[in-house]
Amino acid sequence: MSPKRVLLARPHGYCAGVDRAVQAVEKALDVYGPPVYVRKEIVHNRHVVETLKARGAVFVEDNHEVPEGAVVVFSAHGVAPEVHSSAAARALRTIDATCPLVTKVHNEARRFAAEDYDILLIGHQGHEEVVGTTGQAPDRIHVVDGPQDVAGVTVRDPAKVAWLSQTTLSVDETMQAVERLRERFPLLQSPPSDDICYATQNRQQAVKQIAPSCDVVVVVGSGNSSNSLRLREVALGAGARAAYLVDFAHQIDETWLLEADTVGVTAGASVPAGLVEDVLDRLAGHGFTDVSEVAATRETTVFALPQELRADIRRSRTRED
Numbered sequence: 001m002s003p004k005r006v007l008l009a010r011p012h013g014y015c016a017g018v019d020r021a022v023q024a025v026e027k028a029l030d031v032y033g034p035p036v037y038v039r040k041e042i043v044h045n046r047h048v049v050e051t052l053k054a055r056g057a058v059f060v061e062d063n064h065e066v067p068e069g070a071v072v073v074f075s076a077h078g079v080a081p082e083v084h085s086s087a088a089a090r091a092l093r094t095i096d097a098t099c100p101l102v103t104k105v106h107n108e109a110r111r112f113a114a115e116d117y118d119i120l121l122i123g124h125q126g127h128e129e130v131v132g133t134t135g136q137a138p139d140r141i142h143v144v145d146g147p148q149d150v151a152g153v154t155v156r157d158p159a160k161v162a163w164l165s166q167t168t169l170s171v172d173e174t175m176q177a178v179e180r181l182r183e184r185f186p187l188l189q190s191p192p193s194d195d196i197c198y199a200t201q202n203r204q205q206a207v208k209q210i211a212p213s214c215d216v217v218v219v220v221g222s223g224n225s226s227n228s229l230r231l232r233e234v235a236l237g238a239g240a241r242a243a244y245l246v247d248f249a250h251q252i253d254e255t256w257l258l259e260a261d262t263v264g265v266t267a268g269a270s271v272p273a274g275l276v277e278d279v280l281d282r283l284a285g286h287g288f289t290d291v292s293e294v295a296a297t298r299e300t301t302v303f304a305l306p307q308e309l310r311a312d313i314r315r316s317r318t319r320e321d
């Protein structure tokens, strides 16, 4: 019988921005008590959202669904300035859990817009992060939804054009889009540092390392999670014979494993560790007991909780003392 093994890509799962956003909702529930309103999914993961709902978080699509004066948390994907204004108009107590690396892109967008550039934002049309970033400079930003969109871009002055991107894209596909943009606009300005975040890059790098040796790669993540979807594509592009996205271990179809000797496992940046452990347990139940970790890099990034929440946590501790 051939050996059945699992290659576990590292890093996988939670990034610093997701950890911060999920903790922000948990701490808000501790400090203010339920209900705590959350505008949009705090992160794109079904399990995380359901777990927080069970603790008293109420997920809404927009501020008008939040009672006046209540606490609302903005998701890790970031919001347009008008979302802050509409919250202020309803006297909402806001906790902004926008990932600091998304805020960095917002700042770049505002700076390029202030210098009168047209900004070509590479990203998925309609994705919450893209909507939030576009809102920073709506008159200046054009969304470029992949290399195929480049030909249709129109700008005011081809000599004053800059590109930015969503944080969770495929690194390789984004670079293709940038190359095509540069062919059309040779004076194209780049962001001062990578917009695709460290967590997205590291998870893609790690899955690229395991994929060529894998018959099947299981990506744990939700269907609306951009970085999880990209991991599946990157795995296939890097040589995995098949790759599947699952929210939960029970969604692994036994037939995927029938011809497999080596199964790769990774998880998107919004996936808690327990869901990956469940997948490893299920694979072990099918004889895949030999698990080797393949580490692309070690991550040490940690973000502090939103400032407005830290102040209230301190106050509630003082009251308890």
Ligand code: SF4
Pocket (backbone or CB within 6 Å): 015, 016, 017, 018, 076, 099, 100, 101, 102, 167, 168, 197, 198, 199, 200, 227, 269
């Ligand atoms: S994936 Fe990147 S940008 Fe998104 S929350 Fe995580 S660290 Fe922040």
